[in-house]
Amino acid sequence: MGYRVAVVGATGNVGREMMAILAEREFPIDEIAAVASSRSQGSEVEFGDTGKMLKCQNLDNFDFTGWDIALFAAGSGPTKIHAPRAAAAGCVVIDNSSLYRMDPDVPLIVPEVNPDAIDGYTTRNIIANPNCSTAQMVVALKPLHDAAKITRVVVSTYQSVSGAGKAGMDELFEQTRAIFVNDPVVAKKFTKQIAFNVIPHIDVFLDDGFTKEEWKMVVETKKILDPKVKVQATCVRVPVFVGHSESISIEFENEISAKEAQDILREAPGIMLVDKREDGGYVTPIECAGDYATFVSRVREDPTVDNGLVLWCVSDNLRKGAALNAVQIAELLGRRHLKKG
Template sequence: MGYRIVVAGATGNVGREMLNILAEREFPADEIAVVASSRSQGEEVDFGETGKKLKVQNIDNFDPTGWDMALFAIGSDATKIHAPRFAAAGCTVIDNSSLYRMDPDVPLIVPEVNPEAIAGYRVKNIIANPNCSTAQMVVALKPLHDAATIKRVVVATYQSVSGAGKAGMDELFEQSRNIFVGDSAEAKKFTKQIAFNVIPHIDSFLDDGSTKEEWKMVVETKKILDKKIKVHATCVRVPVFVGHSEAINIEFEREISAEEAQNILREAPGIMLVDKREDGGYVTPVECVGEYATFISRVREDPTVENGLSLWCVSDNLRKGAALNAVQIAELLGRRHLQKAD
């Protein structure tokens, strides 16, 4: 027997990607329901490349009783309404919004990093998916932390516009086209022009001068990996459609060479090491699109701090940063806690 799965937010970028990945990975689902807001009711979405069409139902009227898991990609406001309702009906919610990430009664899971923490889902019947930029970073950090214990991380992100949803992707496309034909490139979704530009501002500003996106990377890394790790982040939006990149500087408690780190990363789950010290011997966002892996390149020693390394980290943010991680959580939940009898 397989599972009965709900995908909430099925008409958005992440929801569609969830459906693609469920199909690609042949997730053991006997039945899949797709739900969204009332304005999308009746639309049809593709179940990956299977040729199967699924009709969107109104989440407000959907009864989750008897369904095993729900993958949520509907934003915090709608999640606040519907996640407790689904969870109370016995349908475990795997939530992609930021709403529950720092809730002490909700596990925040990256399956390659802290799979054992998933047992905590029983308290609220909800599991949180981390921020896209956090997810790929902790996959890279985990094996190195196990080997040499990380003290401090300084990260600068180069985040694609798909992290801001369809409106962000549309704005980059429209501004780029307008600039080429001599029209104005008015900023609507972003605070400044994004085409041919970079914006050092993602989410709202906090009192200490950091942004909420930067704060998320700090607190989520501590919750997922180790509360003792010090993290400082600068998050930047760049004119790339899909794929987040990160320049990560790491300080360890013990000495670790670039060669040792490369050997560790080469064998680590979820990581693809592409690190040739030659032209093109690294991975860029264009090459990571549609891939499952978190790609690591440019591993090198940092002589300015004791036991320091720097590396370049790239991943498809709609996949590992959101949809893939959610499906991996569902797979982990099924294997460990919701096994179905044949």
């Protein structure tokens, strides 16, 4: 016996990835609905590689009554209107937007890190999925925090254009093509040319000079991992289609060696340690695309601080950073609360 699952925003990058992962992981489904804006009503999306085509239904008049779980990948605007409506109808919402992440009554979940927090979903019937760059980082930090207690994290991210949606991917492709054929390079989605460039600016600037993306990494890490951990982030957009990379410097309360950290990470859930100190002995975004794991490489001791480590972390942002984490939350919800049969 399975669940009735609605994927909201089914025509977007993350929505399609949710469909694919639900099928790949054989999530127990009795019925699945593809839901999108009125613009996409009637268009078809494939349910993973099953060959089953689903006609998109209009979110504006979709009735969530009788549906068990709704995976939302529709952005904050539509989510603000329709997530409470779904939750009130008895459908548990797992939301990929930033809207509910810092709501104290909504659990913010990475299943490998804070699974017990999901028990608080009943307050609003909504569960939040974290920011893509936060999700992969806390998966890498959690086992190390358990072992030696992290006090401070400094992270620089190298985030792919797919984090900005289809428009971001299209812009990188179009600008790259324009450069090769000597056409004008036009920046629409990003503030500057992204092709053959890096942009130290994701989301809007705040009064303190940090961007909202950087702020998200700080506050979400505290909510998911530990409110006492200090976090400083610099978030950069790079000309990569899929896969976020992070250089993470970590300070600990207790002593921990690089060898101990490698041994811990090698056994940690959701992590694949690839750390050979030789040419090519590390993972790059191209190699992580399409994979479930959060890859960790280049684990080394930081000689500039007491009890410090530095590591490289790479993950498919459309998967672990969004769609996979949402499906894992649904699996966790099923095991703990929505048991069938």
